[in-house]
Amino acid sequence: MPDEHEMQIRVRYSETDAMGFLHHANYAVYFEMGRTELYRASGGDYRAMEERGFFLVVVQLECRFKRPARYDDLLTLRTRLARRSPAKLEHEYELWRDNELLTTGRSVLACVDRDGNVQPITDERLFGTSE
Numbered sequence: 001m002p003d004e005h006e007m008q009i010r011v012r013y014s015e016t017d018a019m020g021f022l023h024h025a026n027y028a029v030y031f032e033m034g035r036t037e038l039y040r041a042s043g044g045d046y047r048a049m050e051e052r053g054f055f056l057v058v059v060q061l062e063c064r065f066k067r068p069a070r071y072d073d074l075l076t077l078r079t080r081l082a083r084r085s086p087a088k089l090e091h092e093y094e095l096w097r098d099n100e101l102l103t104t105g106r107s108v109l110a111c112v113d114r115d116g117n118v119q120p121i122t123d124e125r126l127f128g129t130s131e
Contacts, residue, residue, distance in 0.1 A: 003081040005038035011073045022069035028061060031093050031105050034079030038091075044127055053114050054125045056089065060108035067102045069095070075102070082106070086120050 015026045036046060049055075069075055076096045083090040093105035111119045111126075123129050 002041050005041050005079045007077050009075045016071045020071050027063050034077045038079045055112050056109040059110050062106045064104045073097050
């Protein structure tokens with residue numbers, strides 16, 4: 001299963017601020033898109049996981065801005081599963097425009113049940129299979 005995924009995203013006009021820069025709130029949305037596609041590429045299905053009663057919640061999110069992205073830029077988002085422990089998943093992100101690194105990020109997710117109780121992260125919970 002892959003522990004890294006790459007996808008392209010074009011900055012839409014509605015995602016920019018009055019100066020034409022990608023609004024800071026949208027970086028978290030892009031990171032979520034990257035996590036979702038990495039999970040899908042690994043054989044996971046968020047909808048099926050939630051139907052089994054398990055949810056991945058963000059408990060920490062970091063974003064470091066180096067250069068701005070602008071309307072209509074074609075960006076490449078690289079998402080990597082940096083660490084998987086019994087209690088959390090840690091992802092790292094790089095957002096590129098051509099060969100220029102614009103932004104780096106990191107998130108930590110925990111698995112919880114429908115009542116919000118932390119659950120161990122297992123293949124059965126993530127993928128519906130035994131470990």
